Amino acid sequence: MSKIHFITGGGGFIGSNLVDKLLDCDQKVVVYDNFSTGRKKFLEQALSNPNFMLLEADLLDLEAITSAMNIPIDTVWHLAANADVRFGLDHPRKDLEQNTIVTHNVLDAMRLNDIKKIVFSSTGSIYGEPLVHPTPEDAPFPVQTSLYGASKLACEALIQAYCEGFGFNGYIFRFVSILGERYTHGHVFDFCRSLLHNPDELRILGDGHQRKSYIYVQDCIDAMLLALDKCHDGVNIFNLGVDSYVEVNDSVNAIAQHLKVSPRLKYSGEKRGWIGDSPFIWLDTGRIQSLGWKPKINILDGVIKTLDWLLLHRYVFGDDHNE
């Protein structure tokens, strides 16, 4: 019998894509999600699969997560998180609770159930405003610029300490922003919704020259599965991204062209889109590429594919909880 993949946040963007991928490979999958930002609709296909089980519960409930893990789990994919970087300052406790404390709960539930393998979705935001580009995993000790980055760094540190202290195997993936099917959060989402509402004007946070890198969700999942297959250190840390970056303006142009609109562009004008926004994110992915992985979809193709998915699934614009 194949062992179970346990996915927190399995109703979310990355999570639900991973669920489908694992089920396609005849794996057993349990999703634990409170659907605060995830969506049941993303699990429609999974829910009809006998290898799939859904647990609707909250990760702040240590007893619930500990009891949920009392099954033969091989790998915990801890993808649940507050992924909202921009509004962190409006609710300064949210990242602490939804990211740091929740990750501690996941780790301790694993320890109590003698489960040792954890995969964690971290972020390039933990490099703060890096001095080295592209930024490698062993970049100089960073200074945090957002509560989101701070909380993800705290999660990474907890996982590393559990690896050393309790013999866990940790797989930490530091993502750039992700594009693809079921994308519900970020600049393509915001620009698409805004242009559908008003094609004549587009407000852009920052000066448009922020340089960002994006990876496609299927490329991201392929990279994680490869690393799990090939690497077996206590702590395994990988940047995930592509070999290039674009300016926000490049993305805006591609989106406008694809939607066949010519909006007036209104910039807020600062170098950073918001406090804690890094004006230049570009990660060195030499480590994951040395395992034989390469991204298949480049940034602007990813933007267009994401846009096409959004246009076909406009229901995702209808619910404020994903903004």
Add this chain to the structure above:
Amino acid sequence: MSKIHFITGGGGFIGSNLVDKLLDCDQKVVVYDNFSTGRKKFLEQALSNPNFMLLEADLLDLEAITSAMNIPIDTVWHLAANADVRFGLDHPRKDLEQNTIVTHNVLDAMRLNDIKKIVFSSTGSIYGEPLVHPTPEDAPFPVQTSLYGASKLACEALIQAYCEGFGFNGYIFRFVSILGERYTHGHVFDFCRSLLHNPDELRILGDGHQRKSYIYVQDCIDAMLLALDKCHDGVNIFNLGVDSYVEVNDSVNAIAQHLKVSPRLKYSGEKRGWIGDSPFIWLDTGRIQSLGWKPKINILDGVIKTLDWLLLHRYVFGDDHNE
């Protein structure tokens, strides 16, 4: 009127020494301590000073700390912490609560009271097992090896995010181990107590070759006050230590000689004293030294002075809560 220094953990080792120093300089001092490891006896002198006030309360109580800070505070010295590295794995939630969550409470209480300056006692432990010695502040991005180090890293990250997001000024000091008056925790304490109990045998965790650096508490306080005076960046990070290190064996020899005993030495034998113990801690202190500070007391003199203080204040051995 001089503004107030607010010191969490002011009843502890570093805290109570800082209290006396600030009161000597005619500053006003408020201590907030739950005396879980601090001691009222350390504040005996302060308690008779009209510039001093003691608040006995818990930092996990966000309401209490927020209300306590509703006074004209200039600087918050956040020194309260679970400082027990060795037994972290016995109670994996303690560092999360006593360090990470408590630090968030302190920061948010400051925000709510419009207080902007925080000094934080971090640790060389956040470098994990560094690859570079002496280790500079911008060492390669470390991997955590203890829950203690992980929690202190989380605190640093939170402080940095508050500096960026809310305009705080943060002073983060990464200490090596500290020696001096009111020292109640660490190898000199353990060895002294053991040899007073049985001078014929001494059990040593590890192989005795662990290399460690120690700073004297008065040197440490001088360095912090200098940095506060001279540096005014958003985030100010300094290693605090001395230019050298000793082996555990060197310290054992100095202690035995000073106590005039010749114990059989029984080593547990591993390279590390315990899981998460770094076998080589030596910090690069060029940054703080460039401000004009130099440590006045070397390691082995510090060990002997600490030993002398312990011998004159044996009551500190009497209470398990400081072990």
